[in-house]
Amino acid sequence: MLSAKDLVVGYRRGRPVLDGVDVELHPGATLGLAGPSACGKSTLAAVLALLLEPWSGSVTLDGQPVRGFRHRAPATQRTAIGVVFQQPRLAVEPRWTLDAVVRAPLVASRRRDDGIVAELTEAVGLTRELLARRPHEVSDGQLQRACLARALVLRPRYLICDEMTSMVDASTTALLVRLVRSVAAEGTGVLAVSHDDALLEAWADDVVRWR
Amino acid sequence: MRETSVTKTSVTKTPVANADTFTGTRQPASALTVDRLSVRFRLGRKGKAGIVHAAADVSLRLRRGRVLALVGESGCGKSVLTSALLGLLPANAQTRGRALLHGPGGDLDLCTAPERRMSRQVRGRRIGLVPQSAASHLTPVRTARSQLAESMRHLRGAASRSDVDALAERAGLAPASLDAYPHELSGGMAQRVGFALALAGEPDVLLADEPTTGLDRALVDHVTDGLATAAAEDTAVLLITHDLAAGRRVADDVAVMYAGRIVEAGPAGDVFADPWHPYTRGLLGALPDGGFEPIPGHPPELTDVPDGCAFCARVPDAPGPPCNGDPEPVAVGGRLIAGHVPC
């Protein structure tokens, strides 16, 4: 279980964006989080992805307390949680091919490719020809497919989707959500953040609405 | 004079594309007729590196008081139309066909109109643009009010404080929030300021290019409602979007674009209730409340569009009317349909 208790999170000085938030992600379950822009849902996603340090509160991953965030989190904890970001174009290294983008987590954590890359790129519908291209040569939708494959390449136990589909068209949305649902069915715990209620209704097991 | 005569001959030659195909009783007046417009880009230094066929033989008719939604996946070429209609295509672009802006002084072909005419009479005055991300279209160092007032002064000659307030209210913006700087505005408010700027010159035609991308549902509804209100005030509106839900909410007519071509068009209610083209079916079926089924494969590169029906090259055995391979839309029962003519 990936859980957070009594989170207080903010940026610089001023009022916290989140004040006293509890959340639990269970393996195999998809939690939908809906709310208008700037309500703090992306902030919560960043904390659960261990990418943003809360002012106070605790985050627990499978019974182990998380002691640090960003680089200070142990690599084993970071790689147990996959993340997909809202804007695929900002979330990939612009000089790499899509193939290098998908493989980057394997390279960074010195793991071997046991066929997972081929399996995932097929599942997201990226052909060999598309994988050889660089980000500026593909559409946002095709890039987001690569980003989802990258997030899943280390077989994370939890997946954080922060507005994964807000920049892509309906057909790509359906394809990405279908893949996330299939990994959830295999036991991955998913947090699906979106401003689109109708989408979360069709996607998540439970939907929490904020403000 | 020359332009009018050419229009007449082309009407008789290509009745399909240009005639009143949406056979509602008593059609409102056309504001803009796009007649077999093609846009392509030559790549590379001398244009030898390839050709992007961004739009091929696109025909549309914008009517006063109606919203036409142009829908399609990202990269299908729909956004290039805004650039073409505003005379803002880059130098490596080439066009074919016409885009006629109708007005009391006769028709103006937007593809060949001189730059002076476009900048002094058309942009902002007769055609307004609602940009994709309004926040990036605003000057950060000045208040929304001063930017709106400047646009109004420039486009209408004069702008009193109450004129600016009235314009803001038309765009759904409280006059009190006009004194904020752009960074103090939320995304939705910035979008409304952008909308107010588009209305500042009281244009006959509004082009909205993906005005809802990245906005949350409540704001999307607000923006689309604003477009509907503008249409109700006798403006012709073209909404270019990949968000079918937004299109479905507000459109009177809809045109579906795939790989640079219009594959299906007609009254929005008819097309959304009973789509003929397999691509339209696929798009609707991909919505969360439509089955959530992705369309297999990828749209073709616009540098390499297959001959004939481009969608059948991607999904050969899609359900629906069989394909006759003709990429040209034909009129059937008040609608336009390419290739997949129902029996």
Added chain:
Amino acid sequence: MVEREVVDGSVREWRSAARTRAGTPRGGAGARARLRLGVGAGLLGVLVLAAIVVPWLWPASEQLFDYTQVRRPPSGEHVFGTDQAGRDLFVRTLAGLRVSLLVAVICAVGTITLGTVVGAVAGFLGGWPDRLLMRLLDTVNAVPHLLLGIVIVALYRGSLTAVIVSIVVTHWTTVARIVRAEVLSLRRRPFVDAAISGGATRGHILRRHILPAVAGQAALSAVLVLPHAVWHETALSFLGLGLPPHLASIGNILSDARSELLLGGWWNVAFPSVLLVLTTLATAGIAATLRDRLVPRRRSELAL
């Protein structure tokens, strides 16, 4: 501008959408940039080649005191004339240019290495290492550069290493600032977040994401440092604090030429100065073109 093509027997006419609009670059901008780069690179190439080949072909005449040929104005025999010791100024100036260029290149490499390391570490680590390094940088910048250079060179008179060190010490701060600003804007980008989430260490991110991204800026600042280094070395040598007098550099030659000017020996100053200015202009031209190319712009002219 109409282009005709025949498809299936029918003629299609395509009109160019090109029109002159406020804000669009004129057609000749690309050609002018290429011309500037070509002229700059060509000029620098000729100067470098001459600086290598000429002193190598006439190694002796650079240092040869020939008192029968003292203070000759430019002629067919001595194209740049001779100095007060009868040395051929053509060979001597080019030998001086060789020394100056060599010093400048070593300085540029040292400057970008030091500047990039400091800037990247400060920007990427943040916190107290950033504050410490930035205060160090401010301290260096607070002292007038020539004065700092003079102090270092005065401590080790006549040493080539001291001249190089003095230039590097005074010039790395510019590079460090540019690199740090780049790194600061890069390190919170979502693609860095994605790398962290994929288990990448700080070193891995620095090597694979940050350094390649700042390499262009660093290389550009190196080219910008080149003419600075030439001038700095010249200034030190002119003040008699730079290279030892027997090692001809542009600065030494100009320093010697001061007294000659009063005796009417204009060529002693003119030719070395012209070569110095040409070298500076050539590198500046190359740097300007490279900077324009580095400015992020849309990869294609498409508006899809």
